Amino acid sequence: MNSQKLPYFLILPSIIFLFMLTIYPMLFALYHSFLYWMIGSPVRFIGLENYINVISSSLFQNALIVTLKFSGIVVAIELFLGLITALIIAGIRRGQGIISAILVMPISVAPVVAGIIFRNLYMKETGVVDYLLTVIGLPPPPEGILGNSNTAFLGLIVTDVWEWTPFIALIILASLLSLPSDIIEAAKVDGASDWQVFRYIKLPLIKPTIFLAAMLRFMQAYNTFDIVYVETRGGPGIATQTLSYHLFLEGLAYFHLGYASALTVVVSLIAVVLINIYLMFTIFKGGS
Amino acid sequence: MKWMSFIRYLFIFIILGLFMFPIVWIAMLSVKPPQYNFTVPPTFIFPPTLDHYIACLITPGYFVAPVYNSIISSSIATVMALAFATPAAYAFSRFRFRFKNFLMGWYLGLYLAPPIVFLVPLYFIMQKLGLVGTHAALWISYQMFSIPLAVWLLKNFFDEVPKEIEEAAMLDGCGVLKTMIYITLPVGAPGLIITALLVFVFCWNNLLFPMALAGRTARTLTISTMEQFRMIGVTWNYIATGSVLIMLIPAIVFIIFRKYLVRGLMFGAIR
Numbered sequence: 001m002n003s004q005k006l007p008y009f010l011i012l013p014s015i016i017f018l019f020m021l022t023i024y025p026m027l028f029a030l031y032h033s034f035l036y037w038m039i040g041s042p043v044r045f046i047g048l049e050n051y052i053n054v055i056s057s058s059l060f061q062n063a064l065i066v067t068l069k070f071s072g073i074v075v076a077i078e079l080f081l082g083l084i085t086a087l088i089i090a091g092i093r094r095g096q097g098i099i100s101a102i103l104v105m106p107i108s109v110a111p112v113v114a115g116i117i118f119r120n121l122y123m124k125e126t127g128v129v130d131y132l133l134t135v136i137g138l139p140p141p142p143e144g145i146l147g148n149s150n151t152a153f154l155g156l157i158v159t160d161v162w163e164w165t166p167f168i169a170l171i172i173l174a175s176l177l178s179l180p181s182d183i184i185e186a187a188k189v190d191g192a193s194d195w196q197v198f199r200y201i202k203l204p205l206i207k208p209t210i211f212l213a214a215m216l217r218f219m220q221a222y223n224t225f226d227i228v229y230v231e232t233r234g235g236p237g238i239a240t241q242t243l244s245y246h247l248f249l250e251g252l253a254y255f256h257l258g259y260a261s262a263l264t265v266v267v268s269l270i271a272v273v274l275i276n277i278y279l280m281f282t283i284f285k286g287g288s
Numbered sequence: 289m290k291w292m293s294f295i296r297y298l299f300i301f302i303i304l305g306l307f308m309f310p311i312v313w314i315a316m317l318s319v320k321p322p323q324y325n326f327t328v329p330p331t332f333i334f335p336p337t338l339d340h341y342i343a344c345l346i347t348p349g350y351f352v353a354p355v356y357n358s359i360i361s362s363s364i365a366t367v368m369a370l371a372f373a374t375p376a377a378y379a380f381s382r383f384r385f386r387f388k389n390f391l392m393g394w395y396l397g398l399y400l401a402p403p404i405v406f407l408v409p410l411y412f413i414m415q416k417l418g419l420v421g422t423h424a425a426l427w428i429s430y431q432m433f434s435i436p437l438a439v440w441l442l443k444n445f446f447d448e449v450p451k452e453i454e455e456a457a458m459l460d461g462c463g464v465l466k467t468m469i470y471i472t473l474p475v476g477a478p479g480l481i482i483t484a485l486l487v488f489v490f491c492w493n494n495l496l497f498p499m500a501l502a503g504r505t506a507r508t509l510t511i512s513t514m515e516q517f518r519m520i521g522v523t524w525n526y527i528a529t530g531s532v533l534i535m536l537i538p539a540i541v542f543i544i545f546r547k548y549l550v551r552g553l554m555f556g557a558i559r
Contacts (some may be wrong), residue, residue, distance in 0.1 A: 004385075006464060007382075007385045007388075008385065011375070011376045011391065014439070015391070017372055017431060018398060018431070021428070021429070021431055022432060024413070025408075025409035026406070029408065029409045085303055088296055092293065092296055095300075101543045101546065102304050102307065103304070103307060104543055105307070105311060105542070105543070106307050106310075106311070107549075108489070108541070108542035108543070109539075110493035110494075110510060110535070111493070111495070112495040112510050112513075112514065113493075113531045116314070116514075116527060116528075116531050117310045117313065117531065120317065120528075121313065123326075125328070126325075126326035126328060131329055131330060162310060167550070170546070170550045213554065216400075219400050223400075223401075223402040223403070225404060226495050226496065230514065244404045247402075247405070248404055248408075251408030251411070252408060252499075252500055257412070261408070264409065267402060267404075268401065268402075268405045271400070271402055272397070275401065282555065283389050283396070
């Protein structure tokens with residue numbers, strides 16, 4: 001075994017395994033996306049018809065908009081709250097260990113459990129959130145928080161923000177604490193205010209980390225399934241149907257194999273674009 | 289200056305309270321006598337009871353079998369993922385070769401892709417193979433995210449094992465593979481253990497894969513907890529009990545290893 005080939009030899013088993021697990025299903029989907037496939041009628045080749053059906057389907061368009069809107073909003077809120085949280089924690093001297101131990105807990109909660117918890121909190125009339133909203137004089141909709149299109153969407157956003165803001169906060173905290181302290185001290189000696197130190201020294205230095213965290217979260221939000229399944233089932237109507245949930249319904253509940261296969265390909269292509277943008281800024285950065 | 293830091297601590301207290309409340313609430317629900325469940329305003333002080341835990345334990349099929357399924361499928365998946373990922377991570381950490389970045393990007397891409405796009409076709413394939421409803425369907429399909437996750441976490445740990453130790457071993461006549469097995473792996477053992485625990489947690493927390501592939505026979509704890517919603521008169525106390533059981537192991541693992549977690553889950557974005 002010469003050492004030129006050794007790395008490939010070490011990687012090969014996992015590559016072969018993952019190929020069977022992912023590329024083969026993808027080819028399976030690609031093949032079936034060109035076929036007409038209904039129980040009780042013969043299978044036949046129909047070209048791009050499934051793709052045209054997907055693109056022109058109002059369900060798909062709705063799911064795409066819901067998904068992008070959801071992802072954009074949660075990322076913006078999580079960045080804002082995460083940054084503030086990190087800045088406050090970075091400013092204290094004692095207790096950072098225990099604070100991060102508590103902050104990490106929402107991240108450890110399985111998304112399905114996060115969904116369960118908030119479904120309970122949002123319960124009509126008897127839920128804690130309904131009660132709190134009534135107390136502060138903002139009565140929730142009579143059909144319940146998860147029964148109204150707008151508040152159901154908001155409810156999912158709050159669930160995601162609750163689970164992932166600590167993640168953003170801990171990332172930003174880690175990069176704040178690793179900043180070179182001599183530069184900051186020097187700026188303070190020169191009479192820079194706290195705000196100036198943040199705006200002109202800290203923020204530019206942590207910006208790349210914030211940017212990458214945002215993209216990572218956007219992709220994860222693009223995949224959102226569990227909390228939708230638990231809290232709203234895409235409802236009321238189709239108001240909270242994400243792409244993942246739409247695909248789940250078409251493929252594994254209604255068994256529309258042709259449509260679902262074409263949808264699989266379309267959803268994957270969007271994911272591939274997002275993932276490649278992320279990779280461009282991380283491991284492909286500057287070659288090496 | 290004194291009151292500034294007082295305000296900081298007050299803010300932190302409020303933030304932590306907000307993040308902790310949902311977890312505390314569901315934990316309380318799991319030890320609440322049912323008559324306190326749906327009171328307005330909500331009840332925070334009540335005589336706690338372990339009845340729901342006992343009921344879940346003694347009712348056949350409620351939680352014992354699913355916990356068993358979860359542990360078995362997640363453990364096998366973890367062992368497999370490490371077996372595949374360890375050599376790959378070692379190669380990524382120690383060698384320069386063509387397509388290295390491309391391959392690492394491919395692993396990461398698989399981890400970040402929406403799992404449902406693989407699951408729909410995989411369901412039909414597994415069905416043909418007669419695997420739906422078995423543990424194998426779960427631990428095989430879990431590799432989709434487990435191997436990439438393990439490769440990336442392990443690579444970070446191997447990067448921290450000093451090269452000098454390996455060079456000394458090689459000077460003494462050890463081959464590359466021998467050096468990896470006898471020198472790097474023992475030194476990197478803590479990293480292997482942490483990686484194993486994190487992979488286990490991600491399998492354990494999963495809902496979508498067992499939903500598609502476990503059928504009734506291999507259903508995991510996440511599935512059986514969700515099933516409670518279909519019972520006549522939703523039994524929120526049992527759902528809360530299941531939720532607490534799901535949360536327990538991940539919370540402990542994440543709290544202990546939080547230092548590695550944040551960096552590890554950024555996949556090379558923080559250097």
